Amino acid sequence: MSGGLPDRHDPYSLGDRGEVDGDDAHNEFWADDVADEIEAREPADPIVIKGAISPSGVPHLGNVNEIMRGYVVAEVLRERGHEVRQVFTTDDRDPLRKLPRKLADLDGNVVDLGDVNAGALGKNLGRPYTDIPDPFGCCDSYGDHFSQLIEDSAELLGVDIEVLSTTDLYEDGEFEALTRHVLENQDRAREVLSEYQDKVDDEYVPFNPICAECGKITETVTGVDLDAGTVDYRCTDMEAGDRTIDGCGHEGTATLREGKLPWRFEWPAGWDVLDVDFEPFGKDHAEGSWPSGVDVAENVLDVEPPVPMVYEWFTLDGEPFSSSEGHVVLAHDVLDVLEPEVLRYFFTKDPSKARDFSVERLDQLVDEFDQVERRFYGEEDADERERRLAERAYPVAIRPTVADVFDADLPGDGWLDVATDADARARVEDLVEGRFADRARVPYTFAAVLGMFDDPELRADVARKEGHLTEDTPEWAGDVALGRVDLASEWARRTDNEFNYELKRSEMPAVDLDPAVADALDELADFVDAGHDGEAIQGEIYETAKRHDVDMGELFGAGYRLLFGEDEGPQLGPFVAKLDREFVVARFRREE
Numbered sequence: 001m002s003g004g005l006p007d008r009h010d011p012y013s014l015g016d017r018g019e020v021d022g023d024d025a026h027n028e029f030w031a032d033d034v035a036d037e038i039e040a041r042e043p044a045d046p047i048v049i050k051g052a053i054s055p056s057g058v059p060h061l062g063n064v065n066e067i068m069r070g071y072v073v074a075e076v077l078r079e080r081g082h083e084v085r086q087v088f089t090t091d092d093r094d095p096l097r098k099l100p101r102k103l104a105d106l107d108g109n110v111v112d113l114g115d116v117n118a119g120a121l122g123k124n125l126g127r128p129y130t131d132i133p134d135p136f137g138c139c140d141s142y143g144d145h146f147s148q149l150i151e152d153s154a155e156l157l158g159v160d161i162e163v164l165s166t167t168d169l170y171e172d173g174e175f176e177a178l179t180r181h182v183l184e185n186q187d188r189a190r191e192v193l194s195e196y197q198d199k200v201d202d203e204y205v206p207f208n209p210i211c212a213e214c215g216k217i218t219e220t221v222t223g224v225d226l227d228a229g230t231v232d233y234r235c236t237d238m239e240a241g242d243r244t245i246d247g248c249g250h251e252g253t254a255t256l257r258e259g260k261l262p263w264r265f266e267w268p269a270g271w272d273v274l275d276v277d278f279e280p281f282g283k284d285h286a287e288g289s290w291p292s293g294v295d296v297a298e299n300v301l302d303v304e305p306p307v308p309m310v311y312e313w314f315t316l317d318g319e320p321f322s323s324s325e326g327h328v329v330l331a332h333d334v335l336d337v338l339e340p341e342v343l344r345y346f347f348t349k350d351p352s353k354a355r356d357f358s359v360e361r362l363d364q365l366v367d368e369f370d371q372v373e374r375r376f377y378g379e380e381d382a383d384e385r386e387r388r389l390a391e392r393a394y395p396v397a398i399r400p401t402v403a404d405v406f407d408a409d410l411p412g413d414g415w416l417d418v419a420t421d422a423d424a425r426a427r428v429e430d431l432v433e434g435r436f437a438d439r440a441r442v443p444y445t446f447a448a449v450l451g452m453f454d455d456p457e458l459r460a461d462v463a464r465k466e467g468h469l470t471e472d473t474p475e476w477a478g479d480v481a482l483g484r485v486d487l488a489s490e491w492a493r494r495t496d497n498e499f500n501y502e503l504k505r506s507e508m509p510a511v512d513l514d515p516a517v518a519d520a521l522d523e524l525a526d527f528v529d530a531g532h533d534g535e536a537i538q539g540e541i542y543e544t545a546k547r548h549d550v551d552m553g554e555l556f557g558a559g560y561r562l563l564f565g566e567d568e569g570p571q572l573g574p575f576v577a578k579l580d581r582e583f584v585v586a587r588f589r590r591e592e
Helices: 030-040 061-079 142-156 166-171 176-184 186-193 263-273 289-301 340-346 362-376 384-405 422-433 444-450 456-465 475-495 515-529 534-547 552-564 572-578 581-588
Strands: 047-053 084-090 102-104 110-112 162-165 221-225 230-234 238-240 243-245 251-255 278-282 307-311 314-316 355-357
Touching (some): 030 061, 030 307, 047 061, 047 263, 061 142, 061 307, 061 314, 061 384, 084 142, 162 166, 166 263, 176 186, 176 263, 186 289, 263 289, 340 362, 362 384, 384 422, 444 456, 444 572, 456 475, 515 534, 534 552, 534 572, 552 581
Parallel strands (some): 047 084, 047 278, 084 162
Antiparallel strands (some): 221 230, 230 251
16 A cells, blocks of 8 residues: 555555455555545544445345455554444435335344345335334344344444434434535536436436325425525425335425435435444445545535445355345354354455355354464464464454453453453453463364263263363463354255264263175274374275275164164265374274
8 A cells, every 4th residue: 555545536545455364455454544534634533433324134244344354453553542433324214115024033143034024024015114014023123133134243243333213313314414505506416416326317306205195205396495404395206226115295395304304315424423434335436436426525515435445245155145035044043053253354355355254164264263373372384474464463352252251350340341441451452362262162073073972971071082171271371272063063954065964972882793895894893093184094994895805885883873874975075184093993893
């Protein structure tokens, strides 16, 4: 990066930023670059970081991107001694324009529209989300239901955000002065907007009242009385994609709090209302929305745009997120199979790079996190760049976990109670550098193996035999390590992968073996006992079968029956390599 402020019309001008697996940049860690840009403007504390979402469909993990990118930058700024306020607005005064096919309840379960009170939505097209009944019947409105899901997602990830309703901001008068300013400068507003939007004519008025008769948003303003602070309107039809939402024809008068600014004015107005210093947003807003927002801010509202950052979308198991098709995963779902620190780590990775979040390959993400953790504590060799990246990214991911593990040593009850307290944060930092270094980790796939049997004592015993726990491991560290077992087990069940089997650990299945097969198993046990890896074991199974003139399928079947009591199973060599060696050797020798 060349220094100085970026071109504010170009949200990409902050450039590519470093990450744990990234290229050279001004700083190794992308969030340090963003923090530099924010500090260059000399903002007053609290520094305000904003995100936003329209409450339609399912608030999936892709939507959480905006919360988490803001969180990472907030943590870097707090490391530098700043007070930070992270806000997230739900654009819930927007009208519902179409029915979503999928919704989510407050437990994070995705359901079809037909499974809830679909009429609550179908009868209210065109009305603001906060004026629509909650189809689940649990919140005051559909908008409130969606906001609660966003707030819950952030809380599950240990992120301290303030969720704000745009409806509340309008009703409390927060937008009133800027709305008045826009209406006072309608000619200039039309001139600026016409560069980005068709159908801006001399009759266009940048305000959308709510019809007092039918409750729908209307776009037809017939008169403006700024002395009275009101507009006259006629409730006309609204175009919503390929359909038309009928207006009721009512003619009435609304105050400046009884409606909303069009989105291209509302977004930049929100920067001023909330004193926003930094806002990340998806690449879909980078080409048109951001330049228009900057233009409106500077040339209509006379406000300074915040520091921007464009993040790339990520895919889910190789395909785009799709609420309508049900191809989504919520934070609630992911945290059933993954520790929150690992998911937070995913969001410390460079936001300018496209990547895939693969539920099928979660073990690879966990292994990467474990490696970064070892580098942070100096337990694994790394080059200077890798080491510095670990030093920057790992604390951001792990602080909430450390605070929750050692909550008895801190004021309040866990990270959300101390995240903005400088003294408590310093204590958490000491714990990260000190006591938490004694943590233990069970590799994710081995944790999935441990999940094949239910006895907690047996899980711990096997983990000790394999060296993942020792007699010196603190009790809290053992709890952290073994807490991964249920997560990995659930991952195996959901993906129905090679670990989704019931390992007959406590009792050996009764198996009748041909003498040649028995001899082959004895020889194979010796090979496993010598400490070979999974690929070598797989190859040796074939060679052993040949040497003993045993049918290949019969030898594999014998192994499966001894381990699972079934004739089929996962690829045997790599699988047994993940089990504790003592058990495999004894089982192949039919000793237990």
